[in-house]
Amino acid sequence: MRSFSGMSRSLATAVVVAGGVLCSALVMPTARAAEPISIGVIAPESHVLGKSIFNAAELAADEINKAGGINGRMLELHKYNNNFSAADSSRAFQRAVQQDGVVAMMGIFTSEVALAMMPWASRLQTPLLVTGAASSEIPAGVKANPERYKYVFHSYVNSAILAQESCIVANATLTQSDKFKGFNRAVIFSEDAAWTKPVDESYLKCLPKVGIKVVDHIRFSPDTTDFTPIYSRIKKADANVIMAAVAHVGVKPVIQWKQQEVPALFTGINGQAGSSKFWAATNGATEGVITGTPGLNGAPLTDKTPAFFKAYTKRFDIGEPAYDAYTTYDAMYALKDALVRSDGGGDADKLVKALEKTDFTGVLGRVAFHGTGDDYAHEVIFNQDPTKGQSFVAFQWQDGKQVIIWPEKLAKGKIRLPAFVSQSQK
Amino acid sequence: MNRTWFDWRTGVVVLAFAATACLPWFVSGYWLGVLTISSYVAVYAMAWDLLFGYGGEVNFGPTFLIGLGAYGAGMSNTFLGWPVWVSIPVGTLAAVIGGLALVGPALRLKGPYFGLVTLVAVLLLSQVINMFAGYTGGEIGLALRDILTISSTGNFYYAFGLMTITALVLRILVRSPLGLILEASGQDTTATEALGFSVTKFKILAFVISAFFSGLAGAMTVFYFGTASPGTVVAVAVTIQIIIATIIGGRRSIIGSILGAVFLIVAGEFLRPVGQLSSTLVAVLALLVLVFAPNGFISVFGARRERKA
């Protein structure tokens, strides 16, 4: 045992040293020379959807800088990995604003994180553009408290709209078609998550309207690993359409759907199936799966889409851009326009005002935000017509490719039934 | 105990606290934010250490208590519209009730078995949160109507104040006769009973106090964040953070818990530029401390050493 004085001395030294290190770290310069404009991007780096957010932002920033930046000032991107954690994100947001001096933050595809960051946007008085999460709570929050949440913009449509569009797709491709009109008995198949609640409501309302009967409604935990009981129920209900609302899960239900040869068409919203890597991830089990998404393998929604698609796939080796790459890319340009119009975004309120006035044509269609008085406050305006708002396509996996089946204008093919689905049709 | 030495150490600690209290004049809001979170985690860690280090209870569910405090407060604010200063006591009360519910199993079950019960309690709590998503916000969480304050200095002082009060109260407690009895019963229940102490009473006290501070800190945390979500106050990851903070700081030491919490959070921020692997690196550091200096920073600094019994 050491002597008391020795101990106290070593402890004191330790505390002093630790304190010194801490202080020197804490008083690092907070504001840098104002030449470049800093923008923060936040997402989980380990996830495909996170990577595509970072990539799209990087791509857009480079393009903008190459084109002369914001009135001559360059954009500087700061990337923050949040590990899916809300607490981590709020810390990163503070660092971004108070340490790295960003004028706006964008990214995020998980609703928990998006919701947790909203209060911080108002506290840090920094615009936040949510580009990947679909929860309708985001615009609802802005509408309920526009004064506080005016900094929050949602540059991706909310899940209720996604559901509506899926109904429209089902109507157009199934009930309106002679060949597939027998596909009119649907099961709603949703992961138990907040974003699917409005989806379910929407499905329940719109499916009967388009002549599809809802024969069962299944919500399951996102932790579900074995889908046998669920598929057994679907078979029993004698359904031939699965109207899905899945994003946290994706690979597992699709693989088991194929393995167990569930005789129902897999359609609706399947977040992960939108990724070009989904074929490999499911080892091809996704053959025949239909899903809707805002943008897809460069489908020329606008004249800017193909160029973006080409630049993205050329630059990054992670495959084709996922949906949130399109939305993030558009959000970057929305931000750029607003920065130009608000003198570099030094004043956050001015920047918000400028963002509210956004109106240009992006890669998913026209980009403009709803006013705070609208139902979908500060959300990007949606319209089936790309010249009027963010748009939507539906595709089916066929032979390893995502083949667009809707809207007709862009369609590259027709629905093909997997063998085990068509067999069941008399 | 050697009194002069004791005072020396206390002096250093008091100075460190005073210096920290002056930080808002020197550092950016961001570092205040980091220290705010560190302070809340430090309170969780101290409250957990009261049960584990002093009371000998292997509690793997600190987030059961924290979560009750957080959601109790959050739901009173959002659904009942109660103001912050009413909601926080409500959440704290919910946590204390939860703490009392753990006393039964704690008295009946030993070591790891009790640990399992607490772990299951956390899992059930998160199931309940998901099942009643209409009231709890489910997995995406609950947006609160109010927050403590938007000022980062204000938030820092709330958190740092709570941490200081907790540290003071717990320090008085563990150095008092109560602390002595609690530690003795954690070490050997039978022998303590044989000295004439009804251990049950002291266990209840320990759980109530631990739950009180856990719940209070949980409630204040959600009013700091502005949201309550399972990922921030219930998830196993939070439990792991608390346990690791306590152990690498030095269990059975109030200052140790604080050092551990600050280290974990600050190290995470320092390593942020490393990118994706930063949290893994923190875990590696923590594991190294755990394996090679299981008594934590406090023992490395030479303040205390315990021998193998």
Next chain:
Amino acid sequence: MTILDISKISKRFGGLQAVDQISFSVAEGEVVGLIGPNGSGKSTTLSLIMGVVRPDTGSIKFQGHEIAGHATHAIAKRGMAMVFQHSRPLHRQTVLENIKLALLPDTIFQLFTGRQIEEQARNAARRVGLEDVLDQRPDSLPFADLRRLELAKALAADPAILLLDEPFAGLAPSETREFSELIVSMRDAGQAIVLVDHNVKAVSGLVDRIVAMDAGQKIAEGTPEQVTSDEKVREVYFGKSLDTVEKTRERKHRVGEHRLLDVNIESVHYGRAEALRNIQLHVEEGEFVSVVGLNGSGKTTLFNSLLGFVAYQGDIQWDGQSLRGKKPADIATGGIALCPETRELFTHMSVLENLELGGHALDNADRRAQVDRIFELFPRLRERAKQSAFTLSGGEQQMLTIGRALMQKPRLLLLDEPTLGLAPLVIENISDALDKLQQDSGLTVLLAEQNLTFAVQHSNRIYLIETGSLQWNGAADRFSEEVGADIL
């Protein structure tokens, strides 16, 4: 006046009747010793009195109040205190604080201690001789002082009666003497005490009365003289009376000239407790040597040192080579087979599997032959070959333990308490088997026994061990006259 009156208390643990209708009483100022071999139920009896374990039936009256089934802390508050065999002090508090602990009121509403408690604690420390180390931490105290600390805690609140569980365990002889004096001084001060120990000799000078137990039952009660000369007590401890030992068992085997084992242990420590000191002992090839002594005297520790399970100061030579630092497995492979007191059978495996594991190093044919030999030696094992070891009776388990050790084809067989808890007939069986072994193969055996009869019957030479030190050694036939009468 009687302060503690115990009548017909019983306690059953699963299939074991640990305490069976025990009755005795303690008068004010009286010191009662509760003795019995290991597993006789004496410690359980103490736990029943203290309320640590609830009695199934029976009554315990303490100062006129029925306390059977009451909570421990309630009993403690009535004025009973207990010193446990294994209790640990608070390591981060000083000795004084540890003693203060015992004096604190049982309330959650007290944050500060008064002067008076400090005074009382200092007094208690003075009574046990700890006044010079009050500000030290338990870590820095020698083992005996830790025992004193426990005693001080128990004494601090002036209990009406003090229960002591094996107070001398782990103490060196000089410390034992000091401790005995301490107990005598407490007795002189009028303190009522119940003292549990298996060492009759250690307690007989301290107590007014002895209650002897075996297999949960009381077998004798009276003054120390009465109890030590009681036939039944002696038999429980040492087997049949030494005088009746048949000295007829002829030892035909030849004692070789080759020194197989040469032990020179300076000391063995468990934590700070010294378990063995200055053990010099040797075994010649072909010899049968016994180490006798009471439970807790260090026999098992000696065997554990031989096999390398515990660290020791000194050296052990096996066949001319040092065993220091070798792993148990290497020592076992080198030709020493141990039959531990706890048997260490593979309980959920069959008899045959147990034997086969013992002979794992042999080739298949050899192993089969050796199994056959063991079945011949213990025919009961052949009948039970397919049964799980835990279904065997105690005697059969002992046979299996010996059988498994013999499967190793050892040059030296270490037997630790092979007769413990066995019926006379079974002991006879094992005796016969050992005789046969010696005659047939000239096996060298080192036996640790409490049962003197058994040891004397078989041995060439005997070592007597008491509280960790060798007290006597010599030829077996001299044991009875030189030591025999003195041992209890």
Next chain:
Amino acid sequence: MNLIIEILISTFIIGAIYALGAAGLTIIFGVSGILNLAHGAIVVVASLVAWYCALQLNMGIYLGGLVGIAAAILTTYVLYFTVVIPLSRSRQLASEELPVFLFVSTLLFALILQGLLEWFFGATPVSTPAMIDGVVHIAGVTVPLNSLLIGVVAWAVIGALWLFISHTRMGKAMLAASMSPKGLAIVGYDIGRIHFLVWGLYGLLAGIAGVLLASFIGASSNVAINLTATSFTIVVLGGLGNVLGSLAAAYILGFLGTVTAFLISPSLREVPGLLLLIVVLYARPQGLFGRH
């Protein structure tokens, strides 16, 4: 009727996977008294490495599977040598605190593994292709052949494990080590070596479970904690260290979960298991089939 058959078939397959997943964990506990919370992470190491080798490196599913198993064994030994051994020998720890430290440090190890896996393989779930395609119809119930095969393989591995433990000398020695390590040492077995081999066996079992899992339902780094929790529940229910007990518990849990999923709601699958665990911990802390 149909439903009953379906539940039974489902239970058979799930139970087999559960049992295999928990077998290694319970053996490790039996022999060394360690509750290894890195279990799920080690299983996932095998899944992801197998997937990576099979599909990204084009080794094919069988060779990929072997590499996956090897990776699990290697990871297990890293855990053993960097965490378990140093902690067990630490002189700074009181012996009664060791289990808690092992608990926490294996958990930390799991976190580190998870971080590395995410960094290397990403967080997106992956699964290896089916070993055989197609379905069979058993009494009107459609069952994927692959799932059936996985159930059978899992059982074959459990059977092989049983043969190894009850019919080979090394296996018996391992079993004996869980009953009396000292007894094993005194007949000349080196306990350190036995432990080394048991951890190897554990890695092998976890690896096989991981490879099968990758083919059955797929895996990703973030399921590690759930895998640990499920295996853990089984081991505790079955009685810590009791291999047959955990086999039975795997089926009880599999059955309860399947019945709940089929008859009540798939979302509540885990709940009856958790409730059962609480009841068992309260009423019979040694587990349903514990020996003590």
